[in-house]
Amino acid sequence: MSAVQRKPAARSAGYARVFAVPEFRAVFAAHTLSMLGVIVSEIALSVLVYDLTGSPLLSALAFALGFLPYLVGGTLLSGVADRLPARRVLVGCDLVCAGCVALMALPGTGIAALLALRCCLAVVSPVFAGTRMATLSDILDGDLFVLGRSLLRIVAQSALLVGYGLGGLLLTVVAPRHALLITVGTFLASAALLRLGTRRRPARVREAAGLAGARPLFADRRVRLLLLLFWxxxxxxxxxxxxxxxxxxxxxxxxxxxxxxxxxLPVGTVAGELFAGARLRPVTRERMALPLVCLTLLPYLGYALRPGLPASLLLLLLSGAGTAHTLGLDQWFVRAVPRELRGRAMTVLSAGLMTIQGVGMTLAGAAAEVVGVTGTVAGAGVLGVLCCCVLAAGVRRTESRDRAEPVMTGR
Known part of the structure; x- marks a missing residue:
């Protein structure tokens, strides 16, 4: 692999060129199936636990356990993404998930086992997500990688919009355990697509240091700041x-x-990503990333005025559109991380996102008990803007190093 200096492309590569890459089509289809399968399993498991126990607490816990173990998998297992061949990790994760859900669907599986299996799924998920993103940097180069990652995020947001509706509709015609069997099929189909549709690539590192975890990432100031700017x-x-x-x-x-x-919020996110990816040049996306990340939470301040439903929806749409800053951050991040660390870097990034969202939801509920809903959202806007401005200033100070160092490509 050669290290070469790359400049951002003069214009956007365009989403059509991303779909022209056969390996990406396989990854995209597998991602879509996995996302729908995860969402259906979450709904079915939550309903199943409630049917078995009649407890709203345990039903909610079955759902929340999808967030909590992410931190464990993302830290302790992050090195797996670089230590083993990527395709083997991806297929293995899909098979483990299929096996866990199949055990959930067995009639004799009790509540404790259901919750334990849910934890297993959540531990595996960041390893799968991180390895998939690292593989994406091998399949796609430069702006194509940024747009490919954008498309996977768009699928994730769209799956939330479509998946919960389809999952609820599905449970009106089939029992929860039968719905779980459908999820087993989506995981197996994803494994087959990745096994047959992507090339075998060797592990990024072969020495034992490949299991060193997240320590090398946090030792690098720019990588550390970029991670925080995502989280x-x-x-x-x-x-x-x-x-x-x-x-x-x-x-x-x-x-x-x-x-x-x-x-x-998801609709605004999808709209913002599609516009930035299709219409803006890579250099423009990078130039606007830091100003946009400082503004994306600003609409939340409007909640202090206690807006009605239409105004609230507009504020959320605007904030969602502001998350288009991630396209610029993506290119900086892959440029800052050496190829041999990309698997664990993407795993840690994914695990951190899920964990910190769970923390944010918990803190929001606690704050709302004291200052109410509108006060909590407006306060989140103020604190969020301040934190983002501080982090953006730190990233700006490390920008000269990013431009001076060679970019490790995965081609």
């Missing part, structure tokens, strides 16, 4: 979603209003 906005951005139910109740908006409040 911190996410912690604050989930606050309105976490409090959507009580806010809809305050507005008297009913279940329809609740659904709209839950959808507004």
């Amino acid at each position: 911190v906005p996410s912690m604050f951005s989930v606050v309105p979603e976490a409090l959507a139910a009580p806010y809809a109740d305050e507005l008297g908006a009913g279940s329809t209003g609740l659904g709209l409040l839950m959808c507004a």
Whole structure:
């Protein structure tokens, strides 16, 4: 592999060129199946636990366990993504997930086993996500990688919008355990697509240091700041979603209003990513990344005025569109991380995102008990903007090093 200096492309490569790469099509299809399978399994498991126990607490815990073990898998197992061949890790993770869900679907599986298996899924998930993103940097180069990663995020957001509706509809015609069997099929199909549709590549590192975990990443100041710049906005951005139910109740908006409040942020995110990826040049995306990350939480301040439903939806759409800053951050991140560390870097990034969103939701609920929903969302906007500005200034100070150092490509 040669290290070469690369400049951002003059214009956007375009999403069509990304789909022209056969390996990416296989990764994209596998990602879509995995996302839908995960969402259906979350709904089915939550309903199954409630049917077995009648306990809202245990039903909610079955859902929350999808977040909590991410930190364990992302830290202790992050080196696996670089220590083993990527395709073997991806297929193995899919097979482990299929096996766990198959055990969940067995009639004799009790509550303790169901929750333990849910934890296993969550431990494996960051390893799979990180390895997939590292593989993406091998399959796609430069702006194609940024757009490919953008497409996978768009699928994730769209799957949230479509998957929960389909999952709820599915459970009206099949039992929860039968719905879990459908999820087993999606994981197996994903494994087959990745096994047959991607090339075998050797492990990035072969020495034992490949299992050293996240320590080498956090030792690098620029990488550390970029990780925080991915994570911190996410912690604050989930606050309105976490409090959507009580806010809809305050507005008297009913279940329809609740659904709209839950959808507004993902819709804004998808729209912002599509526009930035298709219309803006790579150099423009990088130039606007830091200003945009400082502004993306600013609309939350509008909650201090206690807006009605239409105004609240507009504020959430604007904030969601601001997350287009991630396209610029993506290119900086892959440029800053050496190829031999990319697997663990993407694993840690994924695990941190899920963990910090869970923390943000928990803190939002606690704060709302004291200052109310609108005060909590507005406060998240103020604190979020301040934190993002501090981190953006730190990243700006390390920018000259990023431009001076060679870019390790995965081609």
